[in-house]
Amino acid sequence: PSLCKQRYEFIKQLVSKHKPKKVADLGCADCRLLWILKFCNCIEMLVGLDISEDVMKEKMHVLYPLPGDYLQPTERPLTVILHQGSVAQKDPCMLGFDMVTCIELIEHLEAKELEKFPEVVFGFMSPAMIVISTPNSEFNPLLPTVTLFRHPDHKFEWDQAQFQKWALAAAARYDYTVEFTGLGAPPPGKDVGFCTQIGVFVRKYQKNGEPEAVEKCSEHVYKTIFKAVY
Template sequence: MDPLFSPPLHRQRHQFVIDFVKMNKPKKVVDLGCSECRLLKNLKFCREIELLVGVDLNGATIRKKMHGLAPISTDYLQPGYDQLRIELYQGSVTQKDTRLRGFDLVTSIELIEHLHLADVELFSEVVFGYMTPAAVIVSTPNSEFNPLFPGLAGFRHSDHKFEWTRAEFQSWALKVCLEYGYEVEFTGVGQAPPGEQERVGFCSQIGVFHRLGERDGCNRLFGDDAEDLLSYTLLYSINYPSLQDNNILRRVLVSEVVYWAEKLKRRWMEEKTGARDGAFTLCHTEEGGEERVSEGHMDMEEKQTACGGEMKSPVQKCGRSLSEDEGEEYKEVFWTNGQEQQESCTSPRCVSVPLAVLWSCCPKVSALGGSLSNLRHLLMDDPEVKLSEDGSAVLVYNQEQDQEDEEDHSDLEDSGYAEATQCSHSAVDEEEWEAVRS
């Protein structure tokens, strides 16, 4: 029947559910009669949903299509903040299963017409009386629309046991509301041709049920103290990667910190010879870009950067900060041991990037870290990140310089380079960090 409609009728039904989810934001959703899982594949992109369940009597169909619900590579590379678990069950909608009670939304899209009328009564008891969801969406063919289909004789599908008129569907829905404490709104999808809508209605009629609050005895048929019933067979379950998982959060945070620290180090090394006083601030402007501010050309007001506070030597060499005291001669120095200094006009072996700078320059780092102290805590003991001795900065090594020094390994050992990793630096104190963050 779909070729008569644009978009196809099944997509219109699914879009109706998606729009309802976006508006009402249910966290737990189950699709009864999920078949090939098409609706579930669309609903998994709705961030509000934390638990998405599909149930179908045909286990073979589920097994054939279930892997299409698995996370893809980008879900692991760029996990979101929201949690999502997907479960697929084989079972009949006429049977009770404790795991499906208390959902926010139950959908039954073109399902009940496949049931015998006696089973429709069981369906009503299970869904509305036992599962007691906050909302239910039921769609079913409208038989009054059938004469508009050319060449159609009988039902729209060979497996249909009945097809209701609008009056028959509304009679069933209102009876359900009266018996189980719901209210219902009637609508549909699949518009009739101009001038025919009032006479024949929608091609697929839809009832949207809402539970009328908490009622005494809403589970009177089965009782809240009844034993757990596990009638369905779990065929598939998967947890999507989420930043609420501390291990995933740490992995993504470390990746961002390493990337931005290296980026700031490279930018500093590329531009340092052109900076009059050898110090500049990298931060995001209001437009979302980056800017460099040379301290040698700023007054006190200009030193208030877009990051929200005055920054002193935002990128520092291991052992000391780049300050105005270095003067116009711009002699680059880094510690090689506890007592000596060695000039390195082009390539220091170690650059110290304060966490406060990473915090101000990378919104994702600040969002993932939560706070500067928590950021430092998350980075501690991670093998991919080397922090300064006081934990206030990330130490980034110049790999090119290391490769040059490999040819003279003995000189490297004598230089005390290993001690450079333990050197202290003039870090931004907590008060300045808070000023930058604000």
């Protein structure tokens, strides 16, 4: 399977294991991961966020309930929402999540946005679990067509030490643990690490529900472009 599919599969496995009820995908692009997660029965709230309304709109119709969803209603409620907005901005609609995924997102952020990212995602949203994936630049020499970056829109690509330093600093600052893993093993003898590097962050402290929403009450800045209630 492609690396892209492997990343979605990795998230699906994590969801099966940890059974989050509220999941948000940041930089959800064409909603492909959301579409896969729609079939995970533990999830009751599925939210996508992307800066580009156009890229989300391309395929968001796949998120509408199917006729069968009405003919055979399941016991669990499911709400799917898409917001247009930036991960560099706080919006109270992102509070109270159990899992937040950022798949191949951070390398698309401008320096200013990247600087804000930990405060928004770890500090403000502060979900129980955060998964961040990004290219491992040490693998690039093994990719025949890659010159500088794997994609023209990438603002940077980090080696393992750079990613781990950044991730460990965010984890320490916002009270998370982090474990590193990856997908796409290098060929034998090439000790460069995985093609995609992944950090799985787990919040160290317990949070109790609703009061934070009031406490952290800030203005809504995201624009909701899709909502389906099953």
